[in-house]
Structures are given as C-alpha cells and as structure tokens.
Amino acid sequence: HPELLDWLAVEFVRQGWSVKAMHRLIMNSNVYQRASVVDAPAAAESDPQNTLWWHFPRHRLEGEAIRDAALAVAGELNPKMGGPSVFPELPPGMASRGGWKTSEEADRNRRSVYVFVRRNTRYPMFEAFDICPRRDVTTSPIQALTMLNSAPALEWAEGLAARVLEGSGDNREAQIAVAYRLAYSRPPTPEESKLAFDFLQRHRAIVAARARSGGKLAGMASLPAGVDAVDAATLVDFCHMLINSNEFVYMN
Template sequence: KLIVTSATYRQASAVPDERDPENRLLARGPRKRLTPYAIRDAALFTSGLMNSQIGGPSVKPYMPPGIWRSISNASYKQDKGDKLYRRGMYTYWRRTVPPPTMMTFNAAAREVCTVRTDLTTTPLQALTLMNNKTFVEAARFLAERMLRQDAAPRERIAWAFRTVVSRPPTTGELKLLEADLAFYEKDFVAQPDGAAKLLKVGEKPA
C-alpha cells in the first residue's frame, strides 16, 4: 500500500514533447526490441547485404543442417546468391519446422491464428546474434564498411554504432567498444586460423 500511494509510483511516464523537444531524456521511442523479421532485416540492411527486391516467390535462407530430417525425409535446399539476403517476410515457412531463428525471437508458429505474440528476453537470443550464420556474415560486411571509412579506429567505431543504433555512442559505450576492438585484434593476431575461418562464414565472398 505504501508503494502504490507514493508520489514516485503515481508519476506519469508520458512527458510532453515541449518539455524535451530533442528527446534527450529518451522519453519517446520504442521501449521494446524489434520483431524477429525486423532484427534480421536490420542486420542485412546495415551490412549492405540486403536484397531490396519486392515481390516474387519465397526464398530459403540459411538454416541449421538437416533441419527438415527431424520430421520427414525431405531435405532443405538452401537458396544461393542474392536470394539469401531478401527480407524476412519472404522466408519460406514450413509450419511443422518453422525457421528456428525467427522462433527464438518469438515469431508466431502459424499453427493457429495469433493476434499478438509474446515478447521474451533470453540468453539464447544473444547467442543467436553472436553465432548464427546470417548475423555473423552481416557483422563481417559491416566491418568491411567500417574499414572503408577514411578515419581513425575511434571514428570508425562511432560511425558503425550510429549506423546500427541511429544515434551516436556515449563516452562509456565508446570506451567499451574500443576495449573490445583491442581485445579481438590481439586475439586474431594470436589465432590467425580463427580469423580466417570467421572471414569464410556465409556464402558471399569477402
């Protein structure tokens, strides 16, 4: 009772635009992550890989090996070339074996009509973004775009952050990313084979 009657609890979260016209207090904007389709599309777009063709048949992007074998003798035949980078809405969908990446981010299973999907935050989602072939390949090409920027490493990091997040990084965020860059540079120098394997992830050559 004390909590719900406190002044803090009863404060409104709606801030008038005139009180924060430049949105410095981050009062306006989405409070939830992107949809499963938008997450993949955003990765493809910022990396420069996205195929923006509109219309046409469904496509079969990257999937785990043998994914259809669990329920039938049919084999999943992955598409090649630019078809791999079409928007998520064109992904071929088999209801008995839906795309696992989409399901990880709470896409509707399509077995029944779903008006509203759940929204979860799980460790598996972070692992998917770190290890899934689509996102690793997209990160690789975003890194290539960074290297083409005629700037110092700090400015390149800021450019990439702004490209992906649509805002400049804070001082703290920039320091963390610079530390990550130094760590991975040292790691890849020590393990050149690992760096070579990373550069081969995905169908599109470097």
C-alpha cells in the first residue's frame, strides 16, 4: 500500500524517528489487532486470500519466541538484561562441539535474544524452527520431536505443572482452568474443560499402571507436600500437551 507507507514514513519523521512510537502506532492499530480466526463466511468467500487484511494471517512463532514463551509459562524465564551471550545446555553428544560452554543454571534461562550464535554450532531447537541466516517457515517432524522429547521441553512442562499445582491444589477443574490461563492467557471453554477432565481421568489410569510396573514417571524437581506422584505425573503430561498445541506454537 504505497500511500500508507508514505504516510507512515512522514509520521515516523514527525515522531522524531522514534522506533518505539512507530511500534506503538502499528500495534495499536485495528488491522494489527485483528484475530486470525476466520469467522466471517461472507468475507472468506469474497476475499479467500486475505488481500484486504480482514483477518490477521496466522503464523507460527519463531523458535526463539517459542522458547521464551515456554520458559515464561514454566516460571523459569530470567528477565535480566544486557551482558554477554549465554549458552543453554546442549543435547547429549553435542556438548563438546565448537567450544560451547554451558552457562550457569540461572543464566541459561535468559531470553533467547542472548543465546550465543555460531555458524557451526547452532542451538538445536532454533535450527529446528528455522533460525537465520535464512528465516524460512517450515513444518517438519524434527520440530514435533523437539517439543515432545527434548529435555528442555520436559522441564518446561514440569515447571508449568508446578505453577498449576501452586495455583489450584488438587482440584481437577481448577487445575484445568489455571493451566489454560497460564498457557493460553484465556479460560477454557466448557467443551475444552470436559475434554481435559476426561483426558486427565483416562491418563491417570495409564500413569498408575506405568508406576505399578516400575516405569519412569514424569515429575517435578520437588514434589509439593501431599501431592500424589501419579497425579503430579499426569498433570505434567497434560501441561506437556498444552505447550505442544497449535495454540501455543502459533500466533492467533
């Protein structure tokens, strides 16, 4: 839209070349704040390609944003600003590559903008989710496996479950409500609440059977007093599911 770009350029100069003011202007605009949910059949029929921007284009978050969001909902994000680059823990087998020296625990959970970047040793999660030099947007099995099986993803699920227990105790309905609030910043719908409750009931039986057979359970660094290990493991798996959902990984 050439006329809009010209107007924005003039406004940028008028605001004293303030990038922050330009960000505020764009992000408070009606078009930027539109939802990506397609709930207008007439508009979808007349403009299926969204050339008139009647809804926000749905897109996946970058790997850095996914990591920061997961650390935030787990209560583990370190908001410290400035300082040298940080080195999150690498998967087994990569620890000695490229002189990557894992940072102390507090620093390794700093925001992803501070994660060290090296061409021959890139952080695996970011590479799976299309880190630069070329910022493509792909969907691959590696991304799903990273969010399902990597040690950080499991730690994020455990951290989220611990926050849910802290805010709801052992009440299943309250756990579901708090988990949705933390993960999605919204309450669950009645249908979602029912599906989640049914899942927790069914999955608890699976986890209990695994415990009886001596299998390893998902857990937390420190189990809250009075919380059953099977119940905690069930909740961790539920939280793991939430951070693997499209709603968590995609911008709506």
